[in-house]
Amino acid sequence: MVTKEIPDIIVSRLPIYLRALQRMLEHGIQSTSSQELGERVGISAAQIRKDLSQFGEFGKQGTGYYIPFLVDKLRHILHVDRLWDVAVIGMGDIGHAVARYQGFSNRGFYVAMLFDIDPAKIGDKVGELVIRDTKDMVSLIREEEIRIAMLAVPALAAQPVADKLVEAGIKAILNYAPVSISVPTHVHLQYIDPTIGLQRMSYYLD
Amino acid sequence: MVTKEIPDIIVSRLPIYLRALQRMLEHGIQSTSSQELGERVGISAAQIRKDLSQFGEFGKQGTGYYIPFLVDKLRHILHVDRLWDVAVIGMGDIGHAVARYQGFSNRGFYVAMLFDIDPAKIGDKVGELVIRDTKDMVSLIREEEIRIAMLAVPALAAQPVADKLVEAGIKAILNYAPVSISVPTHVHLQYIDPTIGLQRMSYYLD
Numbered sequence: 001m002v003t004k005e006i007p008d009i010i011v012s013r014l015p016i017y018l019r020a021l022q023r024m025l026e027h028g029i030q031s032t033s034s035q036e037l038g039e040r041v042g043i044s045a046a047q048i049r050k051d052l053s054q055f056g057e058f059g060k061q062g063t064g065y066y067i068p069f070l071v072d073k074l075r076h077i078l079h080v081d082r083l084w085d086v087a088v089i090g091m092g093d094i095g096h097a098v099a100r101y102q103g104f105s106n107r108g109f110y111v112a113m114l115f116d117i118d119p120a121k122i123g124d125k126v127g128e129l130v131i132r133d134t135k136d137m138v139s140l141i142r143e144e145e146i147r148i149a150m151l152a153v154p155a156l157a158a159q160p161v162a163d164k165l166v167e168a169g170i171k172a173i174l175n176y177a178p179v180s181i182s183v184p185t186h187v188h189l190q191y192i193d194p195t196i197g198l199q200r201m202s203y204y205l206d
Numbered sequence: 207m208v209t210k211e212i213p214d215i216i217v218s219r220l221p222i223y224l225r226a227l228q229r230m231l232e233h234g235i236q237s238t239s240s241q242e243l244g245e246r247v248g249i250s251a252a253q254i255r256k257d258l259s260q261f262g263e264f265g266k267q268g269t270g271y272y273i274p275f276l277v278d279k280l281r282h283i284l285h286v287d288r289l290w291d292v293a294v295i296g297m298g299d300i301g302h303a304v305a306r307y308q309g310f311s312n313r314g315f316y317v318a319m320l321f322d323i324d325p326a327k328i329g330d331k332v333g334e335l336v337i338r339d340t341k342d343m344v345s346l347i348r349e350e351e352i353r354i355a356m357l358a359v360p361a362l363a364a365q366p367v368a369d370k371l372v373e374a375g376i377k378a379i380l381n382y383a384p385v386s387i388s389v390p391t392h393v394h395l396q397y398i399d400p401t402i403g404l405q406r407m408s409y410y411l412d
Contacts, residue, residue, distance in 0.1 A: 178309025
């Protein structure tokens with residue numbers, strides 16, 4: 001379907017549109033305009049129309065967007081019309097929180113495997129899942145063909161564990177550790193960094 | 207210093223530039239170009255030059271940016287050349303993780319107060335801080351003049367607690383709950399949502 005290269009900056013906005021549209025659906029709203037969507041996500045209506053036009057004709061002049069259709073299209077474009085198994089590495093506070101997080105359901109991801117290096121934690125259950133030993137991580141991730149990992153280990157462990165994840169065939173890492181890591185160019189990397197959100201707001205405070 | 211209205215989309219990119227520049231400084235790098243910075247943050251060099259030009263002349267043609275100067279300027283612009291006290295509400299897994307997070311240091315924020323509604327948790331210490339009772343939240347936040355809160359309560363509690371935070375004078379909320387909340391227009395709101403980061407990567411997976 002998508003034949004041309006889409007700039008990553010556009011890709012980065014699609015999940016934000018999708019989240020807002022899914023919330024509108026949950027509230028029983030079936031159609032919207034680029035103006036209304038723009039107000040909800042803080043992005044200009046013109047930018048939204050331009051971004052979405054990269055993928056085809058989704059809206060109609062005058063009537064706007066039919067949300068169920070647009071949600072389906074965005075889920076397809078973002079490859080979240082399927083369920084991705086995700087491995088969580090590091091079962092400290094963040095790892096536990098992520099493993100129990102309710103916000104993944106219906107959005108394309110399923111926490112399927114948990115790992116820690118601490119013998120006191122290995123074998124413990126979080127929900128239905130048993131915490132596995134990090135030393136078996138490479139083989140287990142390979143066997144289950146998991147492609148996505150959330151990295152919630154301490155800062156000093158982040159790079160060596162990331163190297164192992166790459167070895168295991170992981171293609172996308174969401175890094176919660178407050179440290180920069182390096183991965184090969186074929187592996188995708190995103191950071192969860194609360195400071196970014198805080199600084200974006202402190203700009204407006206005095 | 208800043209006299210004109212800067213679009214929020216530009217403001218949203220400044221913390222990303224600042225984080226990358228601070229990491230470069232930590233690695234002993236003293237100067238950079240918009241090209242190099244752009245590669246590190248995944249934003250075009252032209253966009254970076256345009257964004258930074260909103261705030262003055264930071265770089266020199268041919269020699270690029272002197273990082274310590276640019277870091278100082280960005281910290282000033284984002285109001286993180288001071289330390290903001292932050293209250294954390296909800297001391298479950300995420301609240302604990304946030305309270306112990308090492309990534310705030312040197313970036314403008316200090317976790318100063320913890321709250322929970324659970325009598326079993328109230329009075330417990332996390333690091334040096336005692337968990338306070340949410341029923342005292344409004345008066346304590348007012349007394350200490352805290353302006354920023356991180357909301358880590360369960361989804362169902364998010365809106366009522368946010369209402370209390372607004373009543374207490376909070377001006378910026380970082381919401382970890384996987385639910386949309388409403389705040390008055392004078393209150394700033396950001397979400398920490400791992401699904402956004404995951405979907406941004408799943409686009410590239412097949």
